[in-house]
Amino acid sequence: MHAIMSKTVGAEPVNSIYQRLPSAIGARIRVVAWLSLLSEIVIVGTGGAVRLTGSGLGCPTWPNCVVGSLVPTEEMGLHGVIEFANRLMTGLIGIIAIAAVVLLWRLRRERKDLFVLAVILVGGVLAQALVGGVTVWTGLNPFIVGFHFTVSLIMVCLATVLVHRVYLAPGPRTLVVPVGFAGLAHATSFVVALTVIMGVLTTASGPHSGDADAGRTGFNAELLEHLHAWPGYATLVLTIVLLAASVGGKLPVRRFVVALLVIELVQILVGLLQANLGLPPVLVGLHMVLACVLAAAMTALVLNLKAPTGITPDDTKVIGTSELSSRRG
Template sequence: MNKETGSDPGICVDTPALAVFLNGSILYGVAAKVTKDGKTVSSASDLAVKTPQKAATALPKAILVFAWLSLIAEVVIIGTGGAVRLTGSGLGCPTWPTCTPESLVPTAEMGIHGVIEFSNRMMSMVVGLLALVVLVLVWRLRATRRDLFVLAAIVLGGVVAQGIVGGISVLTGLNPFIVGFHYVASLALVCVTAAFLVQAYSPVGPRVRVVPSWFAGIAHATSLVVAVTIGVGVLTTGSGPHSGDATAGRTGFNVEILEHLHAWPAYLAFALTIVLVVAAAVRRLPVLGWAAALLAVELVQIAVGLFQARNGLPELVVGVHMILASLLAAVMTVVLLRMKRAAPAE
């Protein structure tokens, strides 16, 4: 039994799994060294240099192209969903799955709100179609790239479930808690799609951690704080003025208090990310670029958040804030996944 990993001797490997930012620790071990037969082969810091740079995998180009399109679509639908809420079009189509009891599509008398809501529903069809294409493309690889197959299946299943949740939100008159869950689930799908791309560009085979255990711990803590920040942000939005429809209810929480509760973990996540960037730069860790990208997204997100809070929550700025949250979740996912790389050749 290896004292540091708590596992039997052998090359430390990870199991491809769902990489949501809520708790990256389920994906990563905490071994400080790579061991084989109980003997030290290499330290994690050395591995960043010794790991061979292999071709992504011999994946067909179509898989990568449609995976990228799927990720883009997942982000875009967060933007279109935000537009529905911010323009007061949440009940532009008052029924589901049809737009009205008599019509699948919006009618002329429903005006622009019906068009906006129906357009968002059509965007969900695009997201679902792209997810289906990715799953079909990886189907024949399910034996050798089970990681990709599982992630693709999760995305498609999640998109279908999201359609149902969206329908429930309409049928409940835009209940703020259901609408908030709808948004969080969309962020989770962004994370899974980002994880798919990271795995797709990674070589097949055993993987080892290429950062020190303390760095991994800080990264996981950062992901948890980011999750809390987003969660409180969802409650804040659900308590604010942008309900999606004049008749929709709010959470009943004090929005001013929630704004402060939302800001505190955001600043903590920013501070922790600065630690990650400085540590990665000093130790020359291979995750430096992605850690820096995470810091940049957080900086812009904080600036946008402060602007919207001090200027009466303008609709366009709130929409940008929502989209930036999806990018933040995606980059956080990549940072966690890139802490492991392919094990060096024997």
């Protein structure tokens, strides 16, 4: 009898917590999704600060900052503080990712797409932490540092997908733009990816290594600057074509194309300034963050090429998920 009562009493708090979790997509889940995206972009900025201030080995070991201490000691100075702050940012992103999984727990069957995305983001945080450890262990190998940044961009894109989907009902999706426009948008996304990859190689070959003793790729940085700029300009031209087609055809994705174009223009301006001013750290860091914003904008445009059957992207701004489901029904 006592055992039965103990189990019953013990189960009540668990059931109470479970009942407090969202049973439908609402404000809490959407806020966490946005926090996930914003934090994934912010950590690129903090990671850039680590690299651009020469603090890449401010904590020379991992997972401890120094041998025998999880946190930086006084001897590590400012570099240790900057590097450790970036590690703390990883912990914050992990907490946000776990919060998304918890909030979606009751919806894990009904909204399997969102739940799987949240779990992938948790796994991505863990993977990024390990890659960060390898980066330290290898003395800031430029190829691993570049891979670390590339994975961060992928995480930004995944978080963008999560934000997008918390505003849409699950189920079949159909194109809301002409097939030719969709093809051009996908081609543009490929050129954006190429631009980013060349940018990563360019940075890995430039002066900002994260530490005075860190190696470089050995590639010709000046040549890579051109190889990075060419697909960047191609992206601009393709986006202008997309804008003309979306405005002329009054397509529902035109606002996403406008946002993409504005980000590209700012990114190109910053790129030209940093190249002509001797790569000042502030501009290089801004260029890195804008690359993430560009990736998110491109992802958002591609995602909005389709909408749940019978629903346009404009509809999702004024109606909720439950109403979308009823319309689809």
